[in-house]
Amino acid sequence: MDRLLELGSEFWVASAETLYMVALTLLFGGVAGLLIGIGLSTTRPGSLLSNRVVFNVLNVVINFFRPIPFIIFIAAVQPLSRLVIGTGIGNNALIFALSLAASFAIARIVEQNLLTVSPGVIEAAKSMGAGPLRILRTVVIPEALGPLILGYTFVLVAIVDMTAVAGFIGGGGLGNFALVYGYRQFEPAVTWAAVLLIVVFVQVVQFLGNWLARKVLRR
Amino acid sequence: MALVELRNVSKTYPGPAGSSPVVAIDDVTLEVDAGDVYGIIGYSGAGKSTLVRLVNALEPATSGSIEVDGREITVMSERELRRMRLGIGMIFQQFNLFNSKTVRANVAYPLTVAGRPKAEIGARVDELLDFVGLADKARNHPDQLSGGQKQRVGIARALATSPQLLLADEATSALDPETTHEVLELLKRVNREFGVTIIVITHEMDVIQSIATKVAVMDRGRVIERGDVFDVFSDPQNPSSQRFVATVVKGIPSPVELAVLRERHEGRIATISFRDGDSSQASVFLELANAGVEFELVYGGINDIQGRAFGHLTLALRGPDAAIDAALARIAARVDVTEAR
Numbered sequence: 001m002d003r004l005l006e007l008g009s010e011f012w013v014a015s016a017e018t019l020y021m022v023a024l025t026l027l028f029g030g031v032a033g034l035l036i037g038i039g040l041s042t043t044r045p046g047s048l049l050s051n052r053v054v055f056n057v058l059n060v061v062i063n064f065f066r067p068i069p070f071i072i073f074i075a076a077v078q079p080l081s082r083l084v085i086g087t088g089i090g091n092n093a094l095i096f097a098l099s100l101a102a103s104f105a106i107a108r109i110v111e112q113n114l115l116t117v118s119p120g121v122i123e124a125a126k127s128m129g130a131g132p133l134r135i136l137r138t139v140v141i142p143e144a145l146g147p148l149i150l151g152y153t154f155v156l157v158a159i160v161d162m163t164a165v166a167g168f169i170g171g172g173g174l175g176n177f178a179l180v181y182g183y184r185q186f187e188p189a190v191t192w193a194a195v196l197l198i199v200v201f202v203q204v205v206q207f208l209g210n211w212l213a214r215k216v217l218r219r
Numbered sequence: 220m221a222l223v224e225l226r227n228v229s230k231t232y233p234g235p236a237g238s239s240p241v242v243a244i245d246d247v248t249l250e251v252d253a254g255d256v257y258g259i260i261g262y263s264g265a266g267k268s269t270l271v272r273l274v275n276a277l278e279p280a281t282s283g284s285i286e287v288d289g290r291e292i293t294v295m296s297e298r299e300l301r302r303m304r305l306g307i308g309m310i311f312q313q314f315n316l317f318n319s320k321t322v323r324a325n326v327a328y329p330l331t332v333a334g335r336p337k338a339e340i341g342a343r344v345d346e347l348l349d350f351v352g353l354a355d356k357a358r359n360h361p362d363q364l365s366g367g368q369k370q371r372v373g374i375a376r377a378l379a380t381s382p383q384l385l386l387a388d389e390a391t392s393a394l395d396p397e398t399t400h401e402v403l404e405l406l407k408r409v410n411r412e413f414g415v416t417i418i419v420i421t422h423e424m425d426v427i428q429s430i431a432t433k434v435a436v437m438d439r440g441r442v443i444e445r446g447d448v449f450d451v452f453s454d455p456q457n458p459s460s461q462r463f464v465a466t467v468v469k470g471i472p473s474p475v476e477l478a479v480l481r482e483r484h485e486g487r488i489a490t491i492s493f494r495d496g497d498s499s500q501a502s503v504f505l506e507l508a509n510a511g512v513e514f515e516l517v518y519g520g521i522n523d524i525q526g527r528a529f530g531h532l533t534l535a536l537r538g539p540d541a542a543i544d545a546a547l548a549r550i551a552a553r554v555d556v557t558e559a560r
Contacts, residue, residue: 118313118315120311120313120315121315121316121317121318123277123311123315124309124311124315124316124317125317125328126277126304127275127277127304127307127308127309127386128304128305128309128328128329128332128376128380129301129302129303129304129305129329129332129333130301130328130332131297131301134332138328138331139317142317142319142320143317143318143319145319216319218360218362
């Protein structure tokens with residue numbers, strides 16, 4: 001317990017780092033995933049902009065990257081990370097790898113949720129003379145908004161989980177803090193402090209997500 | 220003048236890999252005049268939903284010509300088709316309202332698509348919600364409405380851009396009889412007050428009976444019979460049409476029904492078919508009475524379609540055979556008589 005008090009400032013820095021990594025990953029991965037997911041669901045045969053080639057390419061790419069365990073994925077994309085953001089280590093390198101991995105997962109979640117929109121509703125919009133992009137923007141996404149928010153909440157929790165391995169490439173955050181100061185130094189209280197904060201954080205995120213989805217779905 | 224004209228239209232879907240293509244619409248020719256309420260009836264899978272989607276090009280035709288308001292739509296670009304669809308409203312069996320939008324926003328949607336100015340949209344939406352009697356539900360969401368109310372929102376939305384033509388795809392099939400009646404009455408008002416031509420797709424003959432002026436009967440992608448509702452109802456030619464008509468009109472008893480009638484009633488059994496303008500029932504009954512034939516009404520009824528009456532009355536006749544023969548012969552000179560053997 002005393003050890004935890006000594007580490008006070010490191011603890012708060014680690015917390016801030018986790019928030020930083022989660023926020024930026026959600027931003028980059030979230031936007032990229034949304035775009036890829038929309039691409040998947042609208043190019044699917046029989047959809048608004050059905051295009052077999054684009055659909056198959058997206059589908060294969062996602063299926064290729066999705067099963068790679070994240071800790072291996074980080075190492076595998078290190079050269080690419082150096083090329084794109086100039087570094088292969090640290091918090092920013094983790095954000096790069098995590099955004100990439102998350103965007104594939106988010107793409108699937110977006111695709112699944114957009115597919116739940118009834119084809120009849122889309123047909124109704126078509127019968128009123130609306131074009132595909134307008135239908136996507138004003139019908140498909142609004143109709144799927146509730147489940148989309150829940151999907152993003154789910155992903156956000158998974159992202160918090162994945163930031164814990166940042167230490168592997170020299171990044172920080174609560175996961176690294178728990179490993180370095182708690183686990184390796186035989187200080188269970190330190191580990192548990194990190195665990196507790198992560199649990200609180202996840203609870204808050206889940207609560208907000210549920211609340212927002214309920215508001216959108218009016219239930 | 221024909222508002223919608225289909226000439227030799229076919230629609231084929233590629234079948235599952237390795238099998239032959241599926242013919243959904245097979246060489247259909249059809250004319251819908253402006254102001255008509257045109258019913259298209261058929262069993263599920265007959266192709267009627269596909270047919271109605273050819274009219275607003277939600278499904279492209281494989282061959283043939285489709286003219287709407289004098290313009291050939293099979294050659295239009297996607298952009299032209301979208302503009303054309305602004306002039307055609309459509310309502311659906313499952314209503315297909317936008318659940319994420321309020322009733323007001325649902326009705327406003329086609330006006331936004333049409334690029335109308337905001338002020339005009341507001342006024343038009345009020346007018347439409349008034350017309351369908353849902354002004355007090357403007358701020359509600361569709362999931363707070365009953366089925367009948369949802370379809371009324373659907374109708375208001377379909378009429379928003381003041382289309383000349385309304386396509387109703389099984390619009391009452393998900394509703395109970397009471398609500399069906401309400402929605403059909405509303406559609407009649409749409410036709411009467413705004414002069415909107417309506418194409419009604421249904422599998423229920425009583426829907427046709429209550430609102431249509433013309434009817435086409437579809438079976439396996441083909442139109443097998445078409446004409447004025449009165450003509451098709453009072454004298455259906457095709458066996459499939461006869462089956463549909465039989466669901467709402469008690470016609471000539473089938474062999475099974477005849478057996479039951481014979482068990483319960485003595486004497487000879489004959490069906491007399493009346494059509495509007497034919498000799499009256501009174502004169503027929505008088506003929507039988509004068510001939511000393513005792514008769515009893517055992518089956519059938521008289522129907523009213525748009526103010527014109529027709530029907531089939533099956534009578535059990537008792538008396539001397541010669542008298543019955545003579546009376547039936549005299550009656551047969553004026554109306555159709557079918558004696559059951």
